[in-house]
Amino acid sequence: MKPYALILAGGSGTRFWPLSRDKRPKQLQKLLGGTSLMCQAIQRLQGLIPTENIFILTNQIQEEEVRLQAPGIPADNIITEPIRRDTAPAIALGIGLIKAANPNAVMMVIPSDQLIRDEQAFRLLMQDALETASVEDALITVGIKPSWPCPSYGYIERGSIISTNTAHPCHEVIQFREKPDVATATTYLERGNFCWNAGMFVWSIPTVCRQLEKHCPELANFVETIAEANNPQATITEHFHTLTPISIDFALMEKADKVLNFEASFDWDDVGSWISVSNYLESVQNNQTNTDITVEQATGNIVFSQSGEKHIALLGVENLIIVETSDAILIADKSKADDIKKIVSQLPEELR
């Protein structure tokens, strides 16, 4: 039985302006690695999920670009949310579509905006997760070994290893912990049995439907409505806006009867800001760049050029973020990276 995948590609955000735009946010930009992060997410499934079993969830404003960037995915597998409703309704939508195709399927949910370079390690681990989901009546999560007490991720507290036939160890999950403060996160790291929640899930349709029925009947009903619809997109348009906006962690994962966890054996980065991007850029006299630069008495700057067509010279400047696209240039102090949204809110629509 061939597994399915649901790629969540409807995210937006301003932290990567001027590269990121309403129609082409972070996951649709060539930020790192030569293709967009979404293209990389699709490529990463090769050999693991048949192309015809990959579904992509996006929104109306990004749909055109998603279709352009996913030419191998069947047109009917690219679905738009009519309105933003957080991850639980979005994932329920995907579950409904996959249930319509195969009510006994095993499926995974993956984000489209993470950087994972070791494709082979990803496939091996997810293969184990899929096999486990096909035999265990459990929801399966993927954990990232935390490298620092990051306060902006969710954490998963893990218990003992359960017996499976897979190469990767599989832990039971004790509980989910939402974004902690740094002090709390520090104790998590000290205790050693916590990992970051990567937002990847693996389960069988029967298992996830039973859990939805038990813990979120509104979403269970929605899954059935979609699964039985003759015209899924029309049904989505009719019903999706009625759903309560809630994350999959709150709606389902924290309440579910049995949750398991595989620890990622692959590299992982959610590429949350220009500062994250800089970790993957070339170093030129203590500046990080993806393009040709000339440096004089300048350190700690991040230089990102979409086209690489202009030579960029830095003189006597420190700790700046400099981003050039075809129609805009951002020059920001690194310490103000979180305020890029204040720039975007001032811009005319054609520059957003």
Add this chain to the structure above:
Amino acid sequence: MKPYALILAGGSGTRFWPLSRDKRPKQLQKLLGGTSLMCQAIQRLQGLIPTENIFILTNQIQEEEVRLQAPGIPADNIITEPIRRDTAPAIALGIGLIKAANPNAVMMVIPSDQLIRDEQAFRLLMQDALETASVEDALITVGIKPSWPCPSYGYIERGSIISTNTAHPCHEVIQFREKPDVATATTYLERGNFCWNAGMFVWSIPTVCRQLEKHCPELANFVETIAEANNPQATITEHFHTLTPISIDFALMEKADKVLNFEASFDWDDVGSWISVSNYLESVQNNQTNTDITVEQATGNIVFSQSGEKHIALLGVENLIIVETSDAILIADKSKADDIKKIVSQLPEELR
């Protein structure tokens, strides 16, 4: 008798990189005012000097662009120096060419890279200077009333007003003072009879030739050689490189028997750096710009875009110089403006 003008347009410099390039330095760029400073210098002579009496001195690398920007000037009036030899040989070259055209002419020498916006006031003053030069056996200078004790200009110490028939008062010159330190310049301003040397000169051919014969026979000989040449450009190529490099101030003005001075009644700026340029740009939330910018927690920055095609956003940055051209972007701290040459020295030839 129609007067002549010699425009010195062979200057180069790196202080305006990336706008200024070897082939198109400051005076050939649209820095301020919609046309290049050289075009403005030509335009400023309209009604004062017949176009066919205007000579432009440039160099081989800039010649093509000068000819493009000066379509009204007779082709033979645009002359190239084969090698850089400072202002005295360059001006002697122009004197020779004008003497060949009319040995009794009155002429002016003007730079091509200054900003003077009040054309009418310029013409009225220079008309008085030309008339005075036609009757007085003197070399005539133009002085700028100093606004601060600038240490990078030459100063002219003026004596009493002499009797002329002109509307503008004409002073005798006591002496020239080369670039003083700030303390000395401060005493000049306190004494009140000092002005900046604007690098503009007016004289008759017979007077300047007599003074050259007396004080710099090498240049007097060169003037005669040019004036008598059948093929001036070939003669220049043959002889120019043999001349001693020296400024006109040192070679002639400081030694001349009689020097007079008119004080400029027009605005004047030698536009020495991006910081000078910023005085003429639009102010947007305490930043100076010639293009569309969005500002958030940013002050004191200078933003100059050659094309204005990209929207520039500033976030949390202060006192930067940001210059964008078709092939380069400079981001410099204002305090390092004098070090732009260190950037240029690192660049490949196609970017200089």
